[in-house]
Amino acid sequence: MLRPIIEITKEMREVFSHYELTKKELKRTEELIDKIENQKITISVIGQFKRGKSMLVNSILGDKILPIGIVPVTAVVTTIEYGEKAATVRFDNGIIKEIPFEDMAEYINEQSNTDNHLGVRQVAVYSPSDFLQGGITLVDTPGVGSVHQKNTDEAYAFVKESDAVIFMLSVDSPINQIEVEFLKNAKEFASKFYFVVNKIDTIDNDDLNDYMAYCTDLIKRLMDVDNIQIFAVSAKKNIGVEELKAAVRHDCETTVREIIEQSAGLKMKDIGASALSQIMLYRTTLQMTGKQFEFTFDELSKTFDDLRKEAEDYCEHFRSNPKMLEAKLNDIKNKLSYEVSRLFRIDYYYDISSVDFYRGGKVDEEGRRDLREDFMKAVNDIFSELENTIKSVFMFKEENTFTVTQRIYDVNKLTRRLIRLRTELERTPKEQAAIDANRKPEFKPVNCD
Ligand SMILES: Nc1nc2c(ncn2[C@@H]2O[C@H](COP(=O)(O)OP(=O)(O)O)[C@@H](O)[C@H]2O)c(=O)[nH]1
Ligand SMILES: [Mg+2]
Structure with missing residues (x-):
C-alpha cells in the first residue's frame, strides 16, 4: 500500500530535525510541506x-x-x-x-x-x-x-x-x-x-x-x-x-494537490540524497579516533589553504569576468567533494550551482568591475561551512563513550529510516505516471488563417 507523499515528506522532516547538519534539507522540506498544504x-x-x-x-x-x-x-x-x-x-x-x-x-x-x-x-x-x-x-x-x-x-x-x-x-x-x-x-x-x-x-x-x-x-x-x-x-x-x-x-x-505532491516527491529524492551525504559525514566523524580525526582535519585544512591560494591567483586574472569566477567556484566545490570523499571514505557531494555569488561588485578607476572581494568571500564561505560542520560533529566526541556509542546507534537507525523513506519515494511516481497517462491529449488542429 502506497503512503501519500505528504506523509513520507513529513517523516523525512522529522528525521532531518534530529541533526544540525541537515538544517538546509530541513528548510527545503518545510518549504515543500508549506507548498503542499497551502496548494x-x-x-x-x-x-x-x-x-x-x-x-x-x-x-x-x-x-x-x-x-x-x-x-x-x-x-x-x-x-x-x-x-x-x-x-x-x-x-x-x-x-x-x-x-x-x-x-x-x-x-x-x-x-x-x-x-x-x-x-x-x-x-x-x-x-x-x-x-x-x-x-x-x-x-x-x-x-x-x-x-x-x-x-x-x-x-x-x-x-x-x-x-x-x-x-x-x-x-x-x-x-x-x-x-x-x-x-x-x-x-x-x-x-x-x-x-x-x-x-x-x-x-x-x-x-x-x-x-x-x-x-x-x-x-x-x-x-x-x-x-x-x-x-x-x-x-x-x-x-x-x-x-x-x-x-x-x-x-x-x-488536481493541484496531486501535481504539487508528486513534484514534491521528486524533489524529496534530491533532498534525501543530499541529507544522506551529510549524515554519512556525521557518522564517519563520530566513529573516528582522536588521532584519526586530527590527521583528517589537518589534511582538510591543507586542502583549504591550497585551494584558497589557487582561488586568489585565479581571481587576479579574472577579476572582471563573472563567468570564469563562477566556473572556478564550482571547480572548487568539486575538488572539495573529492577530498572529503577521499579523506572520510564516503560519497560526498556539493550542490553545483552558479547562483550563489554576488556579481554586483565594485568598479575600479578605469570602470572595470572588480569582483575579487565577493568571489573570495564566496570561497571562504564554502570552506567555513564545511569546517564548522566537521568541528561541531567532533565536539560530541568530548562526551563519554556511552553517549558516543548511543549517538552512533541512533544515527545508524535514522540512516536506515532515511534509506527506507527514499525507497518508498522511488516507488510512487511510476504509479502516478500511470494515472497521468490515462488523460487524453489535448491537441486539436488549429485554424490560424
Ligand atoms: N511570428 C511570431 N513571432 C513570435 C511569436 N512569439 C514570439 N515571437 C517573436 O520571437 C522573438 C522572441 O520572443 P521572446 O518572447 O522574447 O522569446 P523568449 O526568448 O523565449 O522569451 C520576438 O522577436 C518575438 O516577437 C509568435 O507567436 N509569432
Ligand atoms: Mg524571454
Whole structure:
C-alpha cells in the first residue's frame, strides 16, 4: 500500500530535525510541506531562447508585462503572482528593492544587465490577472542554449523549484539537443508538463499538422509516456492561448494537490540524497579516533589553504569576468567533494550551482568591475561551512563513550529510516505516471488563417 507523499515528506522532516547538519534539507522540506498544504503551485515557462516564452507569459496574463526581443532578452528569472500591479527586485546580497513597473526591463534584460552584473537574483512581479488567482506563480525563465551560459544555468536552477512546466517549442526550428537535455532534467523535478508549439501564425495548416504530429511523437518518446498535452499557439496573435490557459486552470482547480505532491516527491529524492551525504559525514566523524580525526582535519585544512591560494591567483586574472569566477567556484566545490570523499571514505557531494555569488561588485578607476572581494568571500564561505560542520560533529566526541556509542546507534537507525523513506519515494511516481497517462491529449488542429 502506497503512503501519500505528504506523509513520507513529513517523516523525512522529522528525521532531518534530529541533526544540525541537515538544517538546509530541513528548510527545503518545510518549504515543500508549506507548498503542499497551502496548494501553492509554481508553473515555469522553459525552453530555448527566442521561442517566445516571455511573449507567451504576456499573452496568458493579457498584459505587456515582460520585455520581448529579437535577441536573447531575458537574463533573470521573473516570478509573477496575483496581486496589485507592482514589481520588486531581489539581489544576490539579499537586498530587496521595489521598482516602478516601467523600470523592470533594466533589471531583466540581457542588454542592460549583461551577465547579470547588477547581481539580480530574481524579479518578482504582481499582476491582477484572473489566471493567477488561487495560488499560481507563473515564472518566465531565461532561455537555454544562447551564448549567455549564465542564462542556461539560471533556467536549470529554477526548474528545481517548479511543480509544473510549460515547455516551449516553436515552428521555426525543431527541438535540439540542448532542449532534449533540459527536458530530461526537468523531468527529474516537475510532475506536470504542457508542451507548447509557438509561432503557428508563420506557417500554413498542413505544415502545422505535420509538425505537431512530429513533435508529439518525439516528445512522447523522450518523456517515455503514452500521452502528452500539447498545444499549438501563436503568442503574438493570441491564437490557442485560451485553450492552454483553460487546461492549466482546469488542472489547478481539480488536481493541484496531486501535481504539487508528486513534484514534491521528486524533489524529496534530491533532498534525501543530499541529507544522506551529510549524515554519512556525521557518522564517519563520530566513529573516528582522536588521532584519526586530527590527521583528517589537518589534511582538510591543507586542502583549504591550497585551494584558497589557487582561488586568489585565479581571481587576479579574472577579476572582471563573472563567468570564469563562477566556473572556478564550482571547480572548487568539486575538488572539495573529492577530498572529503577521499579523506572520510564516503560519497560526498556539493550542490553545483552558479547562483550563489554576488556579481554586483565594485568598479575600479578605469570602470572595470572588480569582483575579487565577493568571489573570495564566496570561497571562504564554502570552506567555513564545511569546517564548522566537521568541528561541531567532533565536539560530541568530548562526551563519554556511552553517549558516543548511543549517538552512533541512533544515527545508524535514522540512516536506515532515511534509506527506507527514499525507497518508498522511488516507488510512487511510476504509479502516478500511470494515472497521468490515462488523460487524453489535448491537441486539436488549429485554424490560424
Ligand atoms: N511570428 C511570431 N513571432 C513570435 C511569436 N512569439 C514570439 N515571437 C517573436 O520571437 C522573438 C522572441 O520572443 P521572446 O518572447 O522574447 O522569446 P523568449 O526568448 O523565449 O522569451 C520576438 O522577436 C518575438 O516577437 C509568435 O507567436 N509569432
Ligand atoms: Mg524571454
